[in-house]
Amino acid sequence: MLVSDDGFDGVVVRLDSHAFKKTQQDGDRFRLGAGVDLMPFAREKSYEGRTGLECMAGIPATIGGATRMNAGGTHGDFGDVVKGARIIHPDGSIEDRPHQLLEFGYRHSKLDGLIVTSVEIELPKGDPQRTRSRFDEIWKSKEDSQPIKDKSAGCIFKNPPGHAAGQLIDRAGLKGTTVGDASVSKRHANFIVAGTSATASHVIALIDVVRERVFKEFDIALEVEVDIWRPTKKGCLV
Numbered sequence: 001m002l003v004s005d006d007g008f009d010g011v012v013v014r015l016d017s018h019a020f021k022k023t024q025q026d027g028d029r030f031r032l033g034a035g036v037d038l039m040p041f042a043r044e045k046s047y048e049g050r051t052g053l054e055c056m057a058g059i060p061a062t063i064g065g066a067t068r069m070n071a072g073g074t075h076g077d078f079g080d081v082v083k084g085a086r087i088i089h090p091d092g093s094i095e096d097r098p099h100q101l102l103e104f105g106y107r108h109s110k111l112d113g114l115i116v117t118s119v120e121i122e123l124p125k126g127d128p129q130r131t132r133s134r135f136d137e138i139w140k141s142k143e144d145s146q147p148i149k150d151k152s153a154g155c156i157f158k159n160p161p162g163h164a165a166g167q168l169i170d171r172a173g174l175k176g177t178t179v180g181d182a183s184v185s186k187r188h189a190n191f192i193v194a195g196t197s198a199t200a201s202h203v204i205a206l207i208d209v210v211r212e213r214v215f216k217e218f219d220i221a222l223e224v225e226v227d228i229w230r231p232t233k234k235g236c237l238v
C-alpha cells in the first residue's frame with residue numbers, strides 16, 4: 001500500500017484493538033480477527049505441524065490485509081486456506097461471505113470498499129517436521145533474495161503472464177535507478193526501497209520510469225501490484 005503525499009479524502013479504520021486480534025480454534029478451523037499479525041501466527045502453526053500457512057513465511061501482513069490482497073506467491077496464496085470472511089458494508093450491515101463469493105485471484109479478492117473483521121481458515125494436521133522445515137526454507141529463500149531489511153511495500157508490479165516483473169526490470173538495466181530518495185532495489189528489481197527522505201511522489205515517479213522503460217524494451221505494460229491511495233479514491237479504506 002502506498003499513500004499519496006496529498007493524503008486520502010475519506011475514513012481510515014485501524015483494527016488494532018484487542019477485539020480484532022483474537023484467535024479461536026475449533027478442531028482444524030480457526031477464526032482469526034482481522035488485526036491478527038499473519039506471520040507470527042503462520043510460524044506458530046507451521047511449527048505445531050498444521051499445514052497451509054507455510055507459504056506465508058516472509059509476508060508481513062494482518063489477516064485483513066492478507067485476505068483483501070490474497071497475499072501469496074509461487075508457494076501458495078492465503079485465499080487457499082480461507083473458508084469465509086465476516087465483513088462490514090458501508091451501510092453497517094454485517095455479512096458472512098463464503099470462500100466461493102470472495103473470488104480470490106492473483107493479488108485479488110472481491111472485497112473492494114468493505115471491511116473484513118474476521119476470517120475463518122482451515123489448517124489440517126500434518127507432519128510437524130515437514131511443515132516446520134518448509135516454513136523455514138521459504139523464509140530463508142525470501143531472506144536471501146529480497147531487501148527485507150529495507151523499507152518497501154513488497155513487490156511493486158504484478159508478474160505479467162509468462163514473465164517475472166523483477167527479471168524484466170533487471171534486464172532493462174533499472175536496478176539501482178533512483179528518483180529522489182526512492183530506488184529500485186539492487187537485491188530484487190521488483191522492490192522499490194525508500195530512504196529516510198523518500199516521499200510517495202518519489203515512488204510514484206519511479207514507478208512511471210520503470211513502466212516506461214520496460215514497455216519500450218519489451219512492449220509489456222507492467223501493472224502495479226500495490227494499492228495506491230490517492231485523494232480522489234472513493235470509499236472506506238481499512
Ligand SMILES: Cc1cc2nc3c(=O)[nH]c(=O)nc-3n(C[C@H](O)[C@H](O)[C@H](O)COP(=O)(O)OP(=O)(O)OC[C@H]3O[C@@H](n4cnc5c(N)ncnc54)[C@H](O)[C@@H]3O)c2cc1C
Pocket residue numbers: 001015034058059060061062063064065066067068069070071072073107111114115116117146147148152153154155227237238
Ligand atoms: C518485504 C515484503 C515482502 C512482501 N512479500 C509479499 C509476498 O510474497 N506476497 C504478497 O502477496 N505480498 C507481499 N508483500 C506485500 C504485503 O505483505 C501484502 O500486500 C499484505 O497482504 C499486506 O497486508 P497489510 O495487513 O499490511 O495490508 P495493508 O498494506 O495495510 O493494506 C493492503 C490492502 O488491504 C486493505 N485492507 C487491509 N486490511 C483490511 C481489512 N481488515 N478489510 C478490508 N481491507 C483491508 C487495504 O485497504 C489495502 O487496500 C510484501 C511486503 C513486504 C514489505
